[in-house]
């Protein structure tokens with residue numbers, strides 16, 4: 001209710017304002033046609049805002065795009081779920097996950113209906129701002145990584161495990177910084193997160209980090225010389241969070257816990273801050289051109305991993321569909337088959353958790369395995385701070401206790417989980 005009532009209008013208003021402010025740039029690039037296109041996109045977004053605020057029916061997509069038919073089929077499926085046979089799904093009377101995804105897909109539709117500005121990312125500015133505002137933390141993390149690289153060969157098992165756990169936790173708390181929860185308002189990282197890790201530990205409600213370590217360190221011990229250990233990361237937000245993920249990915253290679261990292265991002269701008277291929281490349285470039293020698297070395301290494309294929313970035317339209325992940329093997333069998341090649345899949349963030357668990361009102365004690373509802377492409381782990389009212393796999397009484405002491409514990413991003421599924 002809060003998302004549809006407050007966040008969506010706020011995000012749309014911000015998108016409209018962004019288009020307004022780029023008017024001159026569009027004129028310089030495309031002349032009068034650019035101005036016309038900007039006007040058209042604005043009017044489509046205003047219409048969208050009005051539809052949502054007045055609880056209009058959710059209408060099919062009209063503009064042809066790779067996923068238009070799948071979306072419209074899904075809409076029909078939603079309609080089929082309504083008891084009332086000629087009732088249409090509406091903004092305030094449909095599943096949250098579906099409506100929220102639909103809103104971002106309609107923003108994209110407004111933009112692709114407005115050539116020549118059809119590649120404009122209305123959230124790009126906010127994502128870049130998040131990166132620049134987190135500069136100091138990013139620098140601290142990159143320097144930490146470079147220092148680690150110089151001694152990594154000399155670390156014993158326990159020390160390596162400690163470092164692995166540190167970088168996992170940094171990537172977890174990096175997930176606090178998304179922009180859709182704050183309605184697109186700035187949410188950057190300003191404190192030194194490395195020093196806060198010990199204080200934050202009590203807020204990790206499910207902590208399966210040990211499983212991740214035993215899985216990867218066993219592969220490292222038992223693998224043949226030229227064989228592959230592949231870790232896949234389903235990315236969430238660009239900016240600070242993406243830096244924490246790339247640092248973890250760099251460490252996995254340097255520590256030889258993995259030999260290949262595969263990343264998955266979004267094909268269209270999504271939930272304000274989610275990473276697209278453009279954001280991914282832009283961020284690596286930014287880090288590479290840092291004035292600080294060690295920071296820029298990180299960027300150069302990352303670019304090199306991409307060039308040499310040790311880091312692989314994948315696009316797939318499935319990630320911006322409204323479907324829960326248990327539908328993946330049906331809806332996107334090629335993607336499911338790709339994920340099956342991983343030795344471990346890390347799912348970053350809250351939206352991925354909602355899709356892993358089908359965004360259902362599960363009992364807190366339901367096992368994660370059960371909530372995954374048949375989605376087991378490979379051993380997987382959700383790394384997520386809690387921003388939505390879904391949590392499974394807790395100890396009996398744990399959820400109730402939290403509710404009694406902190407009514408908003410599920411939605412503030414203060415708590416986090418490392419939740420693992422796979423053979424032990």
Ligand SMILES: O=P(O)(O)OC[C@H]1O[C@](O)(CO)[C@@H](O)[C@@H]1O
Pocket residue numbers: 003007100175178179180181236237271348349350351352354387388
């Ligand atoms: O970037 P994350 O961690 O997926 O968080 C996004 C979350 O913010 C919200 O958009 C807020 O409504 C949730 O729907 C979503 O789960």
Ligand SMILES: [Mn+2]
Pocket residue numbers: 178179180236237271273274349351
């Ligand atoms: Mn996100």
